[in-house]
Amino acid sequence: MMKANIQAFERLDLDYIIVNSAGCGATLKEYPHFFKDDPGWHERAKHFSSLVRDVSEFLSEVGMSGPNRAVPVRVTYQDPCHLAHAQKVYRQPRELLASIPGVELVEMQESKLCCGSAGIYNITNPEISNQLLERKLEHALATGAEVIVSANPGCMLQLQKGLRHRGLDIQVKHLVQILDQAYGD
Numbered sequence: 001m002m003k004a005n006i007q008a009f010e011r012l013d014l015d016y017i018i019v020n021s022a023g024c025g026a027t028l029k030e031y032p033h034f035f036k037d038d039p040g041w042h043e044r045a046k047h048f049s050s051l052v053r054d055v056s057e058f059l060s061e062v063g064m065s066g067p068n069r070a071v072p073v074r075v076t077y078q079d080p081c082h083l084a085h086a087q088k089v090y091r092q093p094r095e096l097l098a099s100i101p102g103v104e105l106v107e108m109q110e111s112k113l114c115c116g117s118a119g120i121y122n123i124t125n126p127e128i129s130n131q132l133l134e135r136k137l138e139h140a141l142a143t144g145a146e147v148i149v150s151a152n153p154g155c156m157l158q159l160q161k162g163l164r165h166r167g168l169d170i171q172v173k174h175l176v177q178i179l180d181q182a183y184g185d
Contacts, residue, residue, distance in 0.1 A: 001031045002031055002034060002035075002045070003041065004153040005048075005118055005177070006031070006041075006044050006045060006048045006072065009048060009051070010044070010048070011024075014049070014165055015050045016051055016052075016053055016058060017048075017052045017053070017172065018053055018054075018055055018058050018176065019052060020054075020055045020085065020151070020176055021055055021151075021152055021153055022054065022079070022081075022082035022083035022086075022089075022151050022152035022155075023082040023119065023152055023153075023154060024143075025052060025053075025054045025083070025087060026047075026082040026083070026086035026087050028049060029049045029052050029056065029086075029087060030049070030111040031045040031046075031049045032045040032046045032049055038094065049145045053108070054083060054087060054089050054151065055085075055151075055175070055176060056083075056089060056092035056093045056096055056151065056175060057089055057092050059092070059096060059179075060085070060092040060096065061097060062093075064099075066099070066101075067099065067101065067179075067182035067183050067185070068154060068183055068184065068185070069101075069102050069180070069181070069182060070100070070101040070102030070105075070163065071100050071101075071102045071103050071178060071181045071182050072102035073102065073103060073104070073146050073147055073178075074104045074106060074141040074143075074144060074145050074146050074147070074169075075097060075103055075105055075106070075112075075141050075145050075146070075147045075148070075149050075164055075182070076105070076106050076107065076108045076109075076145035076147075076148055076149070077093055077094055077097060077102070077105065077111060077148075077149045077150070078108070078111060078115060078136065078140065078148055078149065078150040078155060078159065079093075079108070079112045079150075080115075080150055080151050080152035080154075080155045081112075081114050081118060082152060083151050083152065084112045085112070088155045090112075093149070093175050096152075096177070096179060097149065097174065097178065100179070101182075103178070103182075104145065106143040107143070108140050108142065108145075109139045110135070110136075110139055110145050111137075111139070113132070113135065113136060114132050114136075114139035114152075115132060115133055115155050115158045115159060116128070116129035116130060116131070116132030116133040116136065116158055117129070117133075117152075117154040117155050117158035118154075122154075122158055129158075130162075133158055133159070133161070133162045134162070136159070136162075137157065137159070137163070137166070139161045140159070140170075141170075145170070146170065146171065147170070147171045147172070147173050147174055148163075148170060148171070148172045148173075148180070149172075149173055149174070149178055150172065150175070151174060151175045152172065153174075154175075156172050156174060159172045160172045
């Protein structure tokens with residue numbers, strides 16, 4: 001499947017492959033590892049992975065003009081493990097949020113701590129997953145944020161589950177959703 005994926009993207013002759021899911025982006029960037037013993041495919045995988053950017057990396061790299069509108073909201077940012085630990089992307093999502101007039105970004109404690117989703121960890125190890133989720137939610141709620149922003153669908157689902165379980169009406173949004181509010185027409 002990885003070889004088919006590489007071949008499909010090679011035919012497109014792209015400058016970038018933009019990903020808005022931290023888990024997917026981390027895997028795409030790790031392709032060379034899977035071909036380390038196959039020199040021909042290793043080089044192709046290295047080239048492929050060199051094109052992959054998380055959407056926040058890409059937007060920071062190419063630069064953006066200012067937003068069209070203010071988004072008056074207090075947010076906290078939850079670092080997805082696959083973005084923070086695997087891809088080493090920390091500052092770009094925060095810089096993008098801070099660039100939006102009206103957004104008040106309040107850092108939570110242990111933002112880089114796993115939310116408990118971890119791929120399918122929440123299914124295979126629900127007890128520990130829920131403990132991690134509760135710890136993450138305590139930190140997020142302590143910020144007084146109206147919106148918890150993340151950059152991975154698994155994390156977003158996990159956080160939404162925890163908030164629903166608590167009966168709280170706090171939104172969980174992807175970074176791109178907040179950017180869309182600021183840059184929309």
